[in-house]
Amino acid sequence: MLDKDSKLKQLCNENVYRGNVFHILGVGTEVTPRKLRRRREDIEAAHEFGGTSWKQAFPHLLGTRETPTYQEVCDAFVRIEDPEERIVSEFFWFWPSESKDSVSNALLAGSNDAIKEWEKDASVSGKTRLIAIHNLAVLYHLYAIDAEVQVIASSGMPASDFHDAMCEYWDKSFEYWEQLADDDDFWDLFAERVREFNEPRLTGGFVRRFRAEFPVVFDNINAQLAAAYAKKEAYTEAQRHVTYMLKTMSGLDDVQSILNVLFEPMENKVKRLIDNYDSKLKQSPEQGLEFVFSLLEETDEIRRIAVGMLSDGHKIRTGLLSDISWACNRYQVAYGNATKDWRSCLDSLELLKTLACTPELKEIIQSDSEILKKNLEYKTLQEICWFCKERKPNDTHNVTMYGDVQRDYMQVKYRQLTIRIPICSECQKKKRLSSSSKDGCIWGLIGGGIGFFIGTFIYFPAASILGVIFGGALGLGIGEGVSSSRKDNFIKSINKKSRQFPQIKELLEEGWQFGYSPPKR
Numbered sequence: 001m002l003d004k005d006s007k008l009k010q011l012c013n014e015n016v017y018r019g020n021v022f023h024i025l026g027v028g029t030e031v032t033p034r035k036l037r038r039r040r041e042d043i044e045a046a047h048e049f050g051g052t053s054w055k056q057a058f059p060h061l062l063g064t065r066e067t068p069t070y071q072e073v074c075d076a077f078v079r080i081e082d083p084e085e086r087i088v089s090e091f092f093w094f095w096p097s098e099s100k101d102s103v104s105n106a107l108l109a110g111s112n113d114a115i116k117e118w119e120k121d122a123s124v125s126g127k128t129r130l131i132a133i134h135n136l137a138v139l140y141h142l143y144a145i146d147a148e149v150q151v152i153a154s155s156g157m158p159a160s161d162f163h164d165a166m167c168e169y170w171d172k173s174f175e176y177w178e179q180l181a182d183d184d185d186f187w188d189l190f191a192e193r194v195r196e197f198n199e200p201r202l203t204g205g206f207v208r209r210f211r212a213e214f215p216v217v218f219d220n221i222n223a224q225l226a227a228a229y230a231k232k233e234a235y236t237e238a239q240r241h242v243t244y245m246l247k248t249m250s251g252l253d254d255v256q257s258i259l260n261v262l263f264e265p266m267e268n269k270v271k272r273l274i275d276n277y278d279s280k281l282k283q284s285p286e287q288g289l290e291f292v293f294s295l296l297e298e299t300d301e302i303r304r305i306a307v308g309m310l311s312d313g314h315k316i317r318t319g320l321l322s323d324i325s326w327a328c329n330r331y332q333v334a335y336g337n338a339t340k341d342w343r344s345c346l347d348s349l350e351l352l353k354t355l356a357c358t359p360e361l362k363e364i365i366q367s368d369s370e371i372l373k374k375n376l377e378y379k380t381l382q383e384i385c386w387f388c389k390e391r392k393p394n395d396t397h398n399v400t401m402y403g404d405v406q407r408d409y410m411q412v413k414y415r416q417l418t419i420r421i422p423i424c425s426e427c428q429k430k431k432r433l434s435s436s437s438k439d440g441c442i443w444g445l446i447g448g449g450i451g452f453f454i455g456t457f458i459y460f461p462a463a464s465i466l467g468v469i470f471g472g473a474l475g476l477g478i479g480e481g482v483s484s485s486r487k488d489n490f491i492k493s494i495n496k497k498s499r500q501f502p503q504i505k506e507l508l509e510e511g512w513q514f515g516y517s518p519p520k521r
């Protein structure tokens with residue numbers, strides 16, 4: 001675990017270069033006490049003189065570092081006297097090349113010249129190579145962090161080409177740092193420098209701890225930048241830094257705390273959105289579906305980051321996704337109850353299925369879907385006449401059934417249900433006509449008339465009365481026959497179709513029967 005009070009941890013943050021004592025004071029890491037004193041006198045003189053001459057004492061400042069305040073400079077002169085602070089600051093500043101006097105001069109002449117020198121030195125071997133690689137690592141790291149801090153501090157979002165430029169800086173910086181992190185020669189060089197201090201606090205143990213802590217605190221810079229971007233809701237940039245951390249991560253213990261810091265603002269945003277929609281929902285549940293889509297849209301980036309950066313089952317990922325999907329589920333239920341628009345509810349549940357990440361929620365969505373399907377089926381059934389499947393229903397054909405029959409010695413227990421099947425007025429009329437016997441009488445009269453006519457005129461008049469009787473009977477018979485067959489047909493078709501009505505079909509399958517009560521024994 002990391003020592004909380006380690007100077008390395010204290011200094012290794014996004015200010016590691018901007019606030020570096022060598023950077024603020026404009027002296028090289030090789031600075032002697034005598035040179036340092038002279039620098040102090042120069043700065044004090046410039047400060048006393050005031051005006052712009054003060055600023056002229058800081059042409060060495062790299063990147064977008066503003067001229068430090070006098071107090072910052074005075075503090076830096078005190079800080080540099082602390083051996084631990086000085087050695088950590090040296091580690092994160094440019095080291096003098098064996099061939100050149102001062103790095104600051106090389107950089108002052110233009111960093112491109114310095115870069116060219118170091119790149120040349122990096123292909124040599126030994127100490128020269130290590131120093132050059134170290135300086136290149138520091139320079140690209142400084143540029144990268146400086147640009148990031150500037151964008152974070154600005155009110156706007158990063159420019160479109162920022163991402164690519166940053167990737168280049170970071171890739172280069174990592175490329176150089178990685179060559180050093182596990183290089184024993186490099187750490188020997190550092191240990192040698194530490195010994196030169198001849199300071200009882202800076203022992204061999206200090207260098208060993210430093211080497212072990214270095215990758216962790218190094219990632220800490222990216223963690224802080226990621227968190228700062230997340231707070232700014234620039235999630236793509238936040239994600240970039242987590243990618244860097246995961247690429248170089250060595251202190252696995254710290255991953256969790258870093259992720260907690262990073263995701264906290266996202267979790268807060270999700271909570272805020274949900275609270276807001278929850279209270280709106282109370283006012284207008286019929287807007288629930290709108291809230292589902294708004295919440296999903298507004299949390300789209302957060303969800304993508306959570307899914308992209310955290311493994312399946314990670315606490316933070318599960319928490320975020322399930323908070324969002326539980327809320328969406330509440331909104332669609334409220335919407336469905338308010339509008340009966342089950343079709344849209346079903347569609348939104350399909351969407352939620354892909355988000356649900358806990359077994360509990362998956363189960364709820366599954367059972368909700370089944371209920372909604374039944375609701376939808378029922379609603380569709382109510383919208384059209386079950387019998388002609390053409391017209392709108394305005395009445396019901398009622399079928400009474402009984403079931404769950406339980407007989408014991410003395411009594412029969414059963415349940416009774418009346419199922420109302422939607423029927424249109426046309427079908428209702430046909431049903432009524434076919435169940436009366438009026439048709440039979442009409443056919444009887446017609447038959448009687450025909451019999452009378454045949455009997456009177458075609459055969460002989462005396463038989464006409466007989467003709468009426470025969471003809472009438474015959475007509476009545478035919479009439480009854482025709483009408484009862486018509487009645488049979490329509491009632492039969494009503495009965496047949498009724499048996500297919502889902503609710504009745506289900507009851508029949510469960511052993512229910514038509515009628516009001518079971519027959520008595």
Ligand SMILES: [Zn+2]
Pocket residue numbers: 385386387388389390391423424425426427428
């Ligand atoms: Zn009908």
